Amino acid sequence: MNKFYTAQEVADKLKIKKTTVYELIKRGELSSSKIGKQLRVSENQLKQYLDSATQPASVQTQDYQPESSLLKRDYLIHSSGLIISGQSSPALDLLLNQLPAQEGSLPVLQSHMNTYNGLYSLYFEKVHIACATASFSDIQSLVPGIPLAALTFYSYEIGLYIKKGNPRNIQGFPDLQRADIIFANREKGSSRRVYLDRQLSKLKISPESISGYRNELVSDFSTAAAVAGGQADIALGEAYAARTFTDLDFLPLGTETMYLVMDASHFSEPGFRAVADTISSEAFRKALALQTGYDTSHTGELNNF
Template sequence: MNKLYTAQEVADRLQIKKTTVYELIKRGELYSSKVGKQLRISEQQLNQYLEHSNSGNPGNSGASASGISPMSSLQVPEFPPESSLLKRDYLLHSSGLILCGQFSPALELLVSQMSIHPQGIPVLQSFMNSYNSLYSLYFKKAHIACASLDLEDIRHLVPGTALSVICLYEYAIGFYVLSGNPKGITSLNALSGKNITIANREKGSTPRIYLDRFLLGSQISPASVSGYSTELVSDISTAAAVANHKADTALGEEYAAHQSGLLDFVPLETLPMYLVMETNALSQPGFAALLEIVRSEDFRTILQGQTGYDVTRTGELFSL
């Protein structure tokens, strides 16, 4: 009989956290099935993952040969896939809000503050990259999109709609490298070197857009960048790939590097993170509460203390 495991049973067997199991499923490294509304992993699916892990595939940033990943202490977000679509469909037709964005401590804080605000309403965070978040907003599959793109890019991706954009924070994008930066990676030009392998992000994510624009502007062929085709779906995933010696470097936000004692961070540029919504929604109660939270001194103080993000522009409002 092909035995079925729960996520917790798989976590116990691999000696990792349950949240890491969900992350492996989200990245497509561990396959799963739904039995009714419950998520289950079959013996065959688990064995396929273990065989793939032991093959040393460079795209795999999961457990090491010992069964314990150097990044196992990271606080990987939990993505329970068996319920997210049901919640999304419910909130689209209720008084709740759907907020799309890549996992971020800032969004976690914002959602928690909305839950206790007197005028706050239920919020479902749908984990998507910048491009897909704006795409969902355009097709009215979400109420708010979190995006780290130029304002001009945002305008082009959501045409024909009056938009309001709130600056949530500013952050450094840069390289994850092993402690001491043994390969001396300090600029994007280093990626064209034959001895540098990168763990890349998926299309539509800010690090991927940032890298692709550089390569195009510098007339560097993506094919010349080792590891370019290895796509992972979160900064924690790419940071784990570097920590596990599956790649020499990766582009991402600084917070992921600091969650491991194995990595250093080489900053390249400061980028803004925006909350994007339709302008006519600002007068509605839930949106008004969200704006009040982001503009509060308490929110800025907690956000800066927890993450180190630059909150100088937090709460600034733009119209597009």
């Protein structure tokens, strides 16, 4: 018989917070069922989630297709709506929740894409605004020939997820080559994957020497869950995701910045201005900093290039 668990029981099994269980369900990474008015996760659904941590990229990508609403997307791109690309995050969720109250705002559709896929879509005019963690030179190389405006969204710590107490004595990237270490990687095109591959290149570490390098997951919450659940020993991601798992420690490596990138010629148009006005407001910056711990001291600043 298929057993059903409450959100708290799932949290206890995965050694995470109950709010993280709801976050995983909201992101579509953990399936759930409604029994009466109560949300429950079946034993099979939980097993599918745990198994996904070790599936190869081809399987992950096939199941993760948030771009299925092509007709709706094409309707918005040719009408009065905005399409913002970006993987689900507390910052983007907060922006989308507050935008409708801003004067001049337009209907918004979120296109769930990582940094590089979002920038390519911006270049091919499939989205209006792309969330991107990348240097200005990288952004320009992916969106050539277009004058760009980049609003600073927030800055955050990036580092390594490891088990509480660091039982494997992991110190940094060189440890990825150890035979007793399994890595939980992110998908190609994500800023985490780009950061990792550049560090490996600097250190002259071959990806083929890393167990788990080819097993790709589609969010920091997924890689953090893989480490917390014992499917991996280490992963790369932002500090916010690590803080939601009680069984993880975080080894900081540096700071990254998320930008909202758009065609500069559209910046003065009402819908785009509404986005800029929302994130530059004091209320938004305070709410984002309190909810996530992100650095919002430069949130809303405009960079043209």
